[in-house]
Amino acid sequence: MATHLLRLLSLACLIGLSMNAMAGGSANLQMQVTVLGSCSFVTSGDIILDFGALSHGDRTRQTQVPITCSNGTEFNARLSDGLYPSGTQRQMMLRTGTAKLPYDITVSPSRGVSQGGQINLQLSATVRESDYSNRPLGSYTDTVVLSVNP
Numbered sequence: 001m002a003t004h005l006l007r008l009l010s011l012a013c014l015i016g017l018s019m020n021a022m023a024g025g026s027a028n029l030q031m032q033v034t035v036l037g038s039c040s041f042v043t044s045g046d047i048i049l050d051f052g053a054l055s056h057g058d059r060t061r062q063t064q065v066p067i068t069c070s071n072g073t074e075f076n077a078r079l080s081d082g083l084y085p086s087g088t089q090r091q092m093m094l095r096t097g098t099a100k101l102p103y104d105i106t107v108s109p110s111r112g113v114s115q116g117g118q119i120n121l122q123l124s125a126t127v128r129e130s131d132y133s134n135r136p137l138g139s140y141t142d143t144v145v146l147s148v149n150p
Helices: 002-025
Strands: 039-041 059-069 074-080 091-093 099-106 112-113 120-128 146-150
Touching: 039 146, 059 074, 059 146, 112 120, 120 146
Parallel strands: none
Antiparallel strands: 039 059, 059 120, 074 112, 074 146, 091 099, 099 120
């Protein structure tokens, strides 16, 4: 009888364990993500600001560079000093020599907060007659990096 009772008790325990395993359970899965601000140029490739042929007078050239930033992103647009600066003065170098020609360039807006749409950065560059009138003839170039950081 004791053996029979022990078997019955063991069988009841096994059934109880099986029922618990089959009954399952539930848990909350917490979903989480962090959205970081980002900015990118709308078009790829180099931006070219060509002053053309200069013979007299100051010359200013402008162009727009479209960017997009995620909504609410604070952005900063920055221009590097170029390849041939003298202190804070940017300069172009004569392609066939060592002569340098000063110029100025600005970007606007240089900072802001994106509303989630396209932002047109305005680049404006100027070469002054007083700077180029006594320089050697020829083509002058420089490379400036425009960066936009959130």
